[in-house]
Amino acid sequence: MTASKPSGSLISDQTARSAAWWKDAVIYQIYPRSFADGNGDGMGDLPGITRKLPYLADLGVDAVWLSPFYVSPQADAGYDVADYRDVDPRFGTLADFDLMLAEVHERGLRVIVDLVPNHTSDEHEWFKAAISSPKGSPERGRYMFREGRGENGELPPNNWQSVFGGSAWTRVEDGQWYLHLFDTRQPDLNWENPEVREEMISVLRFWLDRGVDGFRIDVAHGLVKAEGLPDWSGRESMVGEVKTPDATEEAEATEPTPPYFDQPGVHAIYREWNRVLAEYPGDRMLVAEAWVEPAERLFRYVRPDEMQQAFNFDFLRAGWDARRLTASITESLEQAGRVGAPSTWVLSNHDTVRHTTRFGLPDPTTLPKGVGAQDEQPDDALGLRRGRAALLTMLALPGSAYLYQGDELGLPEHTLLDDDVRQDPSFFRTNGAERGRDGCRVPLPWKAQAPGFGFSNQNDDDAPSTGADPWLPQPPAFAQYAVDAQVGQPGSVHSLVKDTLRERAARRAGRGSLEWAPTHRPDVGVVAFVNGDVTVIANMGRQPTELPAGVVVLASAPDAVQGTSLLPDNAVWLLPR
Incomplete structure (x- = not known):
C-alpha cells in the first residue's frame, strides 16, 4: 500500500462489537516482579500491586494486564510455567490474587492475565513424567519429541533455531530430542494432542471462574507446527525484526512463513476458546501476542469468532518516522475494519527496548535486541521529547491502547546495566550478542530519594522504604523519573498522560x-x-x-x-x- 492516504479519506474503526469494554480500553501492563515489592524481598509481588491500585485508578487506565505470576523456576522470568493454577510464592498466594482482583474490580477496572500455551517449564509435572517415560508413551505425546537425524540419531530432527539463539532441539538420555522454540527449559507442547487442548481449556476456566476479564496469549502464532517439521532457513520472525524502509507489499507477500509460526491450525484453537469465553458474562477477552505480517494475516486472529484483540507490533516497529507511522495506522485500521475488530496501539512492552530510548538512537526506527554499555548510547533528552509526542499521538487513535509500566513516567531503558547482573536467557544463549530484555524490566522508581527508589516498601507510602535491594539494579538517573517527582507536577510526563487519558475518555476518542x-x-x-x-x-x-x-x-x-x-x-x- 502507499505510505499515505489522500487528505480527507475516512478510515472507520466502528465494529459490530461496539458495546464491549475492550474495544477502546487503555490497558496498563504490569510486569509483576518489577512493579512494586510489598514484602521487602526485592521482588515485586501481588500485594505490592494491590497497594498501588489507587495510583493506577487515578492515572485513568481501564484495565491492567499482568505478566506471568504462576509457579515457575523463572528460567525465563515466569514464561516457563510449572503450574498454571497457582501463584509462585515469590509473588504471593492465590488468596493474594483474589484480594487483588476484588480490589481492581471495586475500582471499576479489569484484569487480564498472561496465558503461556506454547510451552511449559521443564519442571512442569507433565514434562517430568515425559522424561521418565519411554519413547512413544502418552506422556511424551504431550510434547514434541522426535528421533534425531544422522547415522545414530546424533543430529537434531531439523535445523530450527531457538528464538533465544542456538538450536531449538535438546537431546535426552534415551536419544530422543524435544523441541523448544525458546529456552531449553521451555519444551513446546504438542497441540495435535487432544489432551493438551483439553488441559488448556481447563486452565482458562480455572481463571475465568475466579473472575479474570481476559487473557493475553503468549506466542499465539506458535502453537501449531507444520506437518513433518520441515527444515527452514528463512529470516527470524520474532521480536526485533524490522522492515526495511523500501520493503514492498509484494516482497513481504513472498516471504515464506516459518513452519513453526502462523500455521492455519491455530485458528481452530482460538475459535474453541472464543466459545468458552462466551459462556461467561462481562465481555471476557483474548488478546494475541502474534508477531505476524503482513497485517492481513495478523487480523485473521481477531475475526468475530476468534480473539478480540491482537497487539499491533507493526505500529511499535514503525518508530519515529512519519511515513512508516502513516502506513501502519492506515493499514491497521483498514484491516481491523474488514473483520470488525478494534485496532490496538502499543509503543513498548517487556520484550522491547523502551520507546523513549529507541527514539533517541541515531536511527529512531530501529528495534535493537537490547542496548548495553558497549553499544551506542541514545540521546535521552531527544528520546524523551519524542516519546512524549508519541504517547500523545497514540492515545488519540481509535481503538484500544496499551501502556507498559513506566510509560507514564517517560522511563528509559537501563542501557548501562552490567552484564554480570543480566538474567535474560537470550543474553546467555547468544553469548552476549543480544543484550537481552533486562534493560526494560528494571524495577520502577517510586520515590526519588529513597533506597531502591522506594520499590521495596512494607509500610505506607509516606514511610521510609525498607527491604532488600531490587532484583535488578536501577540507574541513578531514575531519580528524575520517580513517581513522587512527577505526580501532580505540571509539565511532567505523568501529568501529560493523565490529562490525555482524561481527554481521550471525555471525547470517546477510542x-x-x-x-x-x-x-x-x-x-x-x-x-x-x-x-x-x-x-x-x-x-x-x-x-x-x-x-x-x-x-x-x-x-x-x-x-x-x-x-x-x-x-x-x-x-x-x-x-x-
Whole structure:
C-alpha cells in the first residue's frame, strides 16, 4: 500500500462489537516482579500491586494486564510455567490474587492475565513424567519429541533455531530430542494432542471462574507446527525484526512463513476458546501476542469468532518516522475494519527496548535486541521529547491502547546495566550478542530519594522504604523519573498522560474514527489526523510546521508551540475555535 492516504479519506474503526469494554480500553501492563515489592524481598509481588491500585485508578487506565505470576523456576522470568493454577510464592498466594482482583474490580477496572500455551517449564509435572517415560508413551505425546537425524540419531530432527539463539532441539538420555522454540527449559507442547487442548481449556476456566476479564496469549502464532517439521532457513520472525524502509507489499507477500509460526491450525484453537469465553458474562477477552505480517494475516486472529484483540507490533516497529507511522495506522485500521475488530496501539512492552530510548538512537526506527554499555548510547533528552509526542499521538487513535509500566513516567531503558547482573536467557544463549530484555524490566522508581527508589516498601507510602535491594539494579538517573517527582507536577510526563487519558475518555476518542487532515504531510515529517472534534498533529520532521487555527488542548511539552508553529519532535491536540 502507499505510505499515505489522500487528505480527507475516512478510515472507520466502528465494529459490530461496539458495546464491549475492550474495544477502546487503555490497558496498563504490569510486569509483576518489577512493579512494586510489598514484602521487602526485592521482588515485586501481588500485594505490592494491590497497594498501588489507587495510583493506577487515578492515572485513568481501564484495565491492567499482568505478566506471568504462576509457579515457575523463572528460567525465563515466569514464561516457563510449572503450574498454571497457582501463584509462585515469590509473588504471593492465590488468596493474594483474589484480594487483588476484588480490589481492581471495586475500582471499576479489569484484569487480564498472561496465558503461556506454547510451552511449559521443564519442571512442569507433565514434562517430568515425559522424561521418565519411554519413547512413544502418552506422556511424551504431550510434547514434541522426535528421533534425531544422522547415522545414530546424533543430529537434531531439523535445523530450527531457538528464538533465544542456538538450536531449538535438546537431546535426552534415551536419544530422543524435544523441541523448544525458546529456552531449553521451555519444551513446546504438542497441540495435535487432544489432551493438551483439553488441559488448556481447563486452565482458562480455572481463571475465568475466579473472575479474570481476559487473557493475553503468549506466542499465539506458535502453537501449531507444520506437518513433518520441515527444515527452514528463512529470516527470524520474532521480536526485533524490522522492515526495511523500501520493503514492498509484494516482497513481504513472498516471504515464506516459518513452519513453526502462523500455521492455519491455530485458528481452530482460538475459535474453541472464543466459545468458552462466551459462556461467561462481562465481555471476557483474548488478546494475541502474534508477531505476524503482513497485517492481513495478523487480523485473521481477531475475526468475530476468534480473539478480540491482537497487539499491533507493526505500529511499535514503525518508530519515529512519519511515513512508516502513516502506513501502519492506515493499514491497521483498514484491516481491523474488514473483520470488525478494534485496532490496538502499543509503543513498548517487556520484550522491547523502551520507546523513549529507541527514539533517541541515531536511527529512531530501529528495534535493537537490547542496548548495553558497549553499544551506542541514545540521546535521552531527544528520546524523551519524542516519546512524549508519541504517547500523545497514540492515545488519540481509535481503538484500544496499551501502556507498559513506566510509560507514564517517560522511563528509559537501563542501557548501562552490567552484564554480570543480566538474567535474560537470550543474553546467555547468544553469548552476549543480544543484550537481552533486562534493560526494560528494571524495577520502577517510586520515590526519588529513597533506597531502591522506594520499590521495596512494607509500610505506607509516606514511610521510609525498607527491604532488600531490587532484583535488578536501577540507574541513578531514575531519580528524575520517580513517581513522587512527577505526580501532580505540571509539565511532567505523568501529568501529560493523565490529562490525555482524561481527554481521550471525555471525547470517546477510542470509539471514534480517523480522517487524515489537510495538514497531513508525511513527506516532510508531519502526521495530522482528525478524530471527532480533535485535530492531532505530530511533527516528526526537522523544521517547525505551521498549525491550523484552533485551541491547543494538549501539548506534548510546555515549549512544543512557538508562536503559531509546532516545533520538531512535538505533538498537540487542537480543538476548533
